Amino acid sequence: MIVGGDAAGMSAASQARRTKGPQELEITAFERGRFSSYSACGIPYWVAGDVSGRDRLIARSPEEHRARGIDLRMRTEVTELDVAGRRVRWRALETGEEGWTGYDKLVLATGARPVRPPLPGIDAPGVHGVQTLGDGQALLDALSQEPGRRAVVVGAGYIGVEMAEALLRRGYAVTVVNSGEQPMATLDPDMGRLVHEAMTAMGITVVGGTEVTEVLTDGEGRARGVRAGGADHPAELVVLGIGVEPETALARAAGLPLGAHGGLLTDLGMRVRGHEDVWAGGDCVEVLDLVSGRERYVPLGTHANKHGQVIGSNAAGGYGTFPGVVGTAVSKVCDLEIARTGLREKDARAVGLRFVTATVESTGRAGYFPGAAPMTVKMLAEYRTGRLLGVQIVGRDGAAKRVDVAAVALTAGMTVEAMTALDLGYAPPFSPVWDPVLVAARKATAAVRAAGA
Structure with missing residues (x-):
């Protein structure tokens, strides 16, 4: 049984199916969203116009997975894990139907959730995330209604700078507001300064060293900019690129081991530590940094697909390991x-x-x-x-x-x-x-x- 129908989960399902046929292994997967096996990393390039359409980002549809003997249940959310009883509780989001389903082996691939600080106005119309294909479609719809005006991007990490480019190419005047002094906190500040200078030369306004304290709204409740460091930055569109954190609420409630960053802890075979028949992979786990020797949180599609390959092999009776990352x-x-x-x-x-x-x-x-x-x-x-x-x-x-x-x-x-x-x-x-x-x-x-x- 697999919880999560994107990169890690469906890579695990596909690898397990390659290892054992339908008569030997029954595979059930639950996905609460509307899409399976898609590239969230490609959303900024879809918004920018480099990718021609949403379907180009989908590696394999639910129908294709089902044709391979995988019972993929879309729009079905797992709401509780009963590890001792080897079962999960689920709810069909369209019908409200609920039930328990038992398992022999469990794979957790619950991914990550976008960081969304509890600020005034954060849920106003005109505030967009870019975590799912649905988010990307909603943003594109908004761009078609209000083309080429002003946009504020909150955060200057990978998603933030990529969305700044996408909006700039769409004709928007773009302001990036970042809590760090320099964009790209994954770099040292001296290298981040080079990014800052280049973005400024491109016409992007970069405001560093300040926290957004409020999303400004108009009389109709729509976003009309942000307030940060006592200054107002007006915009018709606000895009959140603050980052993500592991989606491990189910695992935490079930008493599974979590690391310092909130991600599940696994062994080299991606088995959850202390649980013989539970595996986890993708953006919900922490991984070993081969350089420092410490656990770290690195949510990337490359790792998620590798995790899935290892999990699928091991859950189906084969053998595989994931030794760690260097943070590329x-x-x-x-x-x-x-x-x-x-x-x-x-x-x-x-x-x-x-x-x-x-x-x-x-x-x-x-x-x-x-x-x-x-x-x-x-x-x-x-x-x-x-x-x-x-x-x-x-x-x-x-x-x-x-x-x-x-x-x-x-x-x-x-x-x-x-x-x-x-x-x-x-x-x-x-x-x-x-x-x-x-x-x-x-x-x-x-x-x-x-x-x-």
Whole structure:
């Protein structure tokens, strides 16, 4: 039995079905929404117009899952877990019908819920989230009614900057209000400042270091901007991009183990700790950070699909493990690419690591080749040992995917000195003779040697 019909849940169902046929394994899945197996990460690009329609974001429909022998029950919400009794209570949202259904093996893939602070006016018409396909459709409908005016985006993380681009391209005057001094808190502030400067140059107003205290409304109760830090920012549209938190209310009520970030805790096989026949994956779990050795919360579709593969194999009698993550993520705002992997400075300090940093400016192609554009690479290396701890990249012209080299190096536990000898591809249209990541590794190596002298 699976609770949640998106990435982790339906990947688990599909993998379990590949492992065992309908005569050997009965699979039932409950999904409270109207869509299954879709890419929430693609919603900003749908809003921007890069994706032609909602259906392009759906990997597999409920009908397709059912055709594969999976009993997927849409618009059905699980309201209670009885782990001791091996059953769940559910309610059909369209009819109100309720009941209990028993299970032998349970998979929790309840995902995440958007952070929605309890502010005056937060539920007013004109305030939009971007968590589900329904959210995306509601926002697009609003854009068609009030095209090209003013919008405020609350939050400047991945969703916030992507939605700022989408609205800018829709002709809106965009203001981004962020609690942090710089956008992209997943970067160190010096790298976030580069994002801030680029967004400002694009015509986006970035207001940092201030909290939204109220959504302003008009006489009809519709959103007409936000108040933050004593200043009013008028808009006809307010988009929330504050982030998400694990949807683990059911698990908490059932007494299942949760971590410091509120996510379920699992073992390497994605089995909930202390519960032999309960698994969990996707945005409702915490994962092991392979660099710091600590549990962290990293809600990404890449992890959710991998979790599902492991869970499906194990629940169906096979074998699989999910060893952990290094925290790799990429994003963009217009032509600016943003990437990070591993630890930030404050992450390293939090776990007691001493480190050195190196920051370099380079180009994505040979400097003489047409279209060469600048990028900045920051690298963290452990004091004395030189072990790579993290990399952040901000730039254009293929900057973001260069972080994959660093992600592999982190996973392998490489030192920055060993990285300098990596045999990376070179041709003037693709890279300088010394790739920017390797230039940063050379500088980090020198910093490690100087620190240990």
